[in-house]
Amino acid sequence: MLAATLSCTKSGQKVQSPYSVRDYRTVKLFLDTLNVKIRDEYDSTGSYSVPYILLGNGKKQVLFFGATHVRDVNHTQFRQLRSLFNTFHPDIAFHEGGPIPEDRHYASVDSAILLNGETGVLKVLCDSSGIPMLSGDLNEREEMSALKKTIPKDQIYLYMAVERFLNGYKDGYYPGMSLEEGWKHELIPYIQDAGLELTKEEESFDTLKSIYRRYLGKSFSLDSLVKVYEFYLTDDGMLGDVGRKTKIVRDEALLSSIEQALVLHDRVFVVFGMSHLYAVEPALNEIIQRTGR
Numbered sequence: 001m002l003a004a005t006l007s008c009t010k011s012g013q014k015v016q017s018p019y020s021v022r023d024y025r026t027v028k029l030f031l032d033t034l035n036v037k038i039r040d041e042y043d044s045t046g047s048y049s050v051p052y053i054l055l056g057n058g059k060k061q062v063l064f065f066g067a068t069h070v071r072d073v074n075h076t077q078f079r080q081l082r083s084l085f086n087t088f089h090p091d092i093a094f095h096e097g098g099p100i101p102e103d104r105h106y107a108s109v110d111s112a113i114l115l116n117g118e119t120g121v122l123k124v125l126c127d128s129s130g131i132p133m134l135s136g137d138l139n140e141r142e143e144m145s146a147l148k149k150t151i152p153k154d155q156i157y158l159y160m161a162v163e164r165f166l167n168g169y170k171d172g173y174y175p176g177m178s179l180e181e182g183w184k185h186e187l188i189p190y191i192q193d194a195g196l197e198l199t200k201e202e203e204s205f206d207t208l209k210s211i212y213r214r215y216l217g218k219s220f221s222l223d224s225l226v227k228v229y230e231f232y233l234t235d236d237g238m239l240g241d242v243g244r245k246t247k248i249v250r251d252e253a254l255l256s257s258i259e260q261a262l263v264l265h266d267r268v269f270v271v272f273g274m275s276h277l278y279a280v281e282p283a284l285n286e287i288i289q290r291t292g293r
Helices: 024-045 076-088 109-129 140-148 153-170 179-194 205-216 238-264 274-291
Strands: 002-008 014-022 052-057 060-067 092-095 133-135 267-273
Touching: 014 024, 014 238, 014 274, 024 238, 024 274, 052 274, 060 076, 060 109, 060 238, 060 274, 076 109, 076 267, 092 109, 092 238, 109 133, 109 267, 140 153, 140 179, 140 238, 153 179, 153 205, 153 238, 179 205, 205 238, 238 267, 238 274, 267 274
Parallel strands: 060 267, 092 133, 092 267
Antiparallel strands: 002 014, 052 060
């Protein structure tokens, strides 16, 4: 099942996106099948292969590596990532997440993994090859602007709070801060910088509690906090819907970057999360047909 994404003109009229992507609930079916294969492979060999897509048309080639977001130096994906990069000899590479400073360097591959996971390894590889590594993602302000066109502000607020602060706080990412201190000094500046434009009343933690109860049907409690990790794959409620829309706008930005890169370069290397790989695969085939020669 393919779902064509929509974008908006300045007048607000929806227009068809140039890219065909898979719906993320369909992506889950691919991941379920993959997980069975991975378990069987690991049980028989003690290791497993991370999925990737390699497409070519004439000189133009794209390799999309479906990473797992881990910082375990012994994880099998890092050896495979290095091997594929060195075999492919890319001209340019794209990574998930925000920009990594060009002058950031690592003492070793292991230190790159511990600090930045697969993106750190890709930075080491790109530096050693002398090629550019660029973020294929939207920045927060671009993502927020795209989401605000189709999602009510209070839903975006709730999703960002739960996914990008509260779960992290519960897991100990903000040591030494009370929940309210973390809220005031970490999340609210992040959201305001991203352009959600909260009022002083909306910034309060009491407002978040009210929104949480309205949409999720229960009072907020850190102990019973709803987790949104991979909600975009499984949940049919509000949080799942917002999560899928965040993925869609980011996928569209990545695909645009890949297509533009293929105009100037012959070999493009992409390292994004595994679910993105299955979502954008149809569009990658379309892009390589348009740009190949």
